[in-house]
Amino acid sequence: MRVFVSGATGFVGVNTVKKLIKYGHEVVAFVRNKGLAEKLLDRQVDVFQGSIEDFDTVYSGLKGCDAVIHIAGQIKAHNLDDLYTTNRIGSRNVAVASRRLNINNVVYVSSLAARGPDGAGSVVSHYGYSKRLGELEFIHNLFDANLKIIRPPIVYGPFDKGLLELFRMARLGVLPKMDKYYSFIFIDDLVEAIVKLINLDFDSPRIYCISSGKYHCKEINQALLRAAGKNGAFYLPLNDKIAMAGLLFSTSKSPFSRDKIREIKPKAWTCDSERLNKDIKFSPTIDIFTGFDITFRWYEEHGWI
Known part of the structure; x- marks a missing residue:
């Protein structure tokens, strides 16, 4: 199967491409930076340079493909115009191009933020709204097609930079304390599920969540400390007021923004893989204690920590 993968040089994208190759698929990697793609990706991959916001290049990249895995997107909301353009219009371009080219096998990697926190019944951040609008663009344009949407929670592992600072804090023996x-x-579990989804054939959209479990922050800190080889830590209480104070030091590269603080406030962001397991007979196998250990070792070996 020839599979189009957008966002192929990102954390999830690189790992998805590797998994596709492992299973014998051909890959078209749609990327912004061709030089970076050639460094990160296998030589077997066909690299197509373009912008997800430009319909013509998306359409050209999709020609000849049998399936689509759309991963490209923005996470930070420091520039809302860019956030919505990438996550909504980019999704529309992929959906419309897939429809015009009669590609009837599409997986969209969304986010749990598009559902919202436990019990809220709605999204709570611009990032969440932008991902939800991306979902709706796919559903609107491919409602009668073989469309699968997956909403991962916090994704981590080797090559990830999102939780790197938290692992660095664990190594220093300093961690945040929250009742959440x-x-x-x-x-590895996420990309295994993504690749399995391209083998499913439905005549209407399916939306899935995936996770290895529900963890209290106390368990999360225990897993971090065990991975770092620490017996204890100094805990810094983190609440909404303290997080808001972080805005004073916020920059375009900072993890603190008003949007991220909206996501910090809720009591819980949890989900399960029940529906996914029912349809593809797959459940995540790596809990945070094992996964954090693997990730920490990788950071050490590659000089990230």
Whole structure:
């Protein structure tokens, strides 16, 4: 199967491409930076340079493909115009181009933020709204097609930079203290599920969540400390007011923004893989204690920590 993968040089994208190759698929990697793609990706991959916001290049890249895995997107909301353009219009371009080219096998990698936190019944951040609008663009344009949407929670593992600072803090023996619950998914489990989804054939959209479990922050800190080889830590209480104070030092590269603080406030961001397991007979196998250990070792070996 010839598979189009957008966002192929990102954390999830690189790992998805590797998994596709492992299973014998041909890959068209749609990327912004061809030089970076040639460094990160296997030589077997066909690299197509373009912008997800430009319909013509998306359409050209999709020609001759049998399936689509759309991963490209923005996470930070420091520039809302860019965020919505990439996550909504980019999704529309992929959906419309897939429809015009009669590609009837599409996987969209969304986010748990598009559902919202536990019990909220709605999204709570611009990032979440932009991903939800991306979902709706796919559903609107491919409602009668073989469309699968997956909403991962916090994704982590080797090559990830999103949780790197937290692992660095664990190594120093300093960690945040919160009374909250989160779900996680190890990168290998996520990409295994993504690749399995291209083998499913439906005549209407399916939306899935995936996670390895529901963890209290106390368990998360225990897993971090065990991975770092620490017996204890100094805990820094983190609440909404303290997080808001972080805005004073916020920059375009900072993890703190008003949007991220909206996501910090809720009590829980959790989900399960029940529906996914039912349809593809797959459940995540790596919990945070094992996954954090693998990730920490990788950071050490590659000089990231």
